[in-house]
Amino acid sequence: MQDTNSLLQLDAGAATPLADQDDSAPRLVPRTLTSRQKAAVVVRLLLNEGADIPLEDLPDELQEKLTHQLGEMGLVDRVTLDAVAQEFAEALDGIGLAFPHGLAGALDAVDGKIGPATAARLRKVAGVRQIGDPWQRLREVPAEELAKMAQAESTEIAAVMLSKLETAKAAQLLGHLPGPTARRITYAVSKTSNITPEAVERIGWSLATQLDQRPLQAFTDGPGARVGAILNHSAASMRDDLLDALDEEDADFAGVVRRSIFTFAHISTRVRARDALTILRELDQTDLFTAFAGATSDEDKKTVEFLLSSIPSRMADSFRDEVADLGKVKQSEAEDAMAKIVSTIRNLLDGGVIKLIEEDNEE
DSSP states (O other): OOOGGGOOOOOOTHHHHOBBGGSOOOOOEEOOOOOHHHHHHHHHHHHHHHHHOOOOOOOOHHHHHHHHHHHOOOOOOOHHHHHHHHHHHHHHOOOOOOOOHHHHHHHHHHTTSSOHHHHOOOOOOOOHHSSHHHHHHTTTHHHHHHHHHHHEEEEEHHHOOHHHHHHHHHHHHHTTHHHHHHHHHHHHHGOOOOOOOHHHHHHHHHHHHHHHSSOSSSSSSSSHHHHHHHHHTTTTHHHHHHHHHHHHOOOOHHHHHHHHHHOOGGHHHHHHHHHHHHHHHHHHHHHHHHHHHHOSSSSHHHHHHHHTTTTTTHHHHHHHHHHHOOOSSSHHHHHHHHHHHHHHHHHHHTTTSOOOTTSSSSO
């Protein structure tokens, strides 16, 4: 067993202690360690305490040096450990502000805060960020875009991409691919058992580079969604006329627009029953009663009954009495009230409070 005395240092000139003189005992002082050795001590201490240290975010060179140093440390006495821990704690206390490392890190920190054109230009200057996990960034890309990337790559590369995604995201990706392509990629997954981690990482960085090389989009939403959002706030007669005209010009685009439209009439079929009461709590009752009074089409009437069915019957009867007292309202007033209700629902959707039922799904 290693002699623990060899791990300690005595004050220079310290005398050998006498058995009956505690005051004359030599004072133990910490070993002199390099910065790299201190880093190894701190990492080992934190790991022993169960801390989750993201060492994979360090550059590969630093990860290798740290690992080698951990293997060379041997035993460290308690006095030295306490001194290193104290120095580390004091260093942390002295930090006032920490900035990201390099231009790539700075871009990540201000992502979404600076102009898209500026960010794209700086990313080209910074190049691909070569630390961290490129697959984490790819997992945040919509499945539809990943499907386009998969179709542009070889079957083997697409199989690696599929394997690195979460299962739900991978299933969505396959759903956006043509049947034969999806089958080829799925089969190719069986051929990836011998691929090395280095190769997987290189593939990840190559795919991540493509994200930075994509042309900057002026609009975040597609054209169908933008037109649909405009028509959501248009009068019903104008909306119907424009949709009929779009059907004649481009039936496919008109279909995309129709799927993007959400109006008062869609509430009964697109809103979940458990969310109806949440919506009613957010609405101004004047707007609600005006919209109810102006509901003349069968679809609008279904929405009225759908919302009334979500509240107690006595309250629903009270609402019906209020609507009856209003009598007939102007169509423009009714449409304005309906638009406000739809706008409230949109705000709840954007806030993640409620979710709509997909048109091709049942609740």
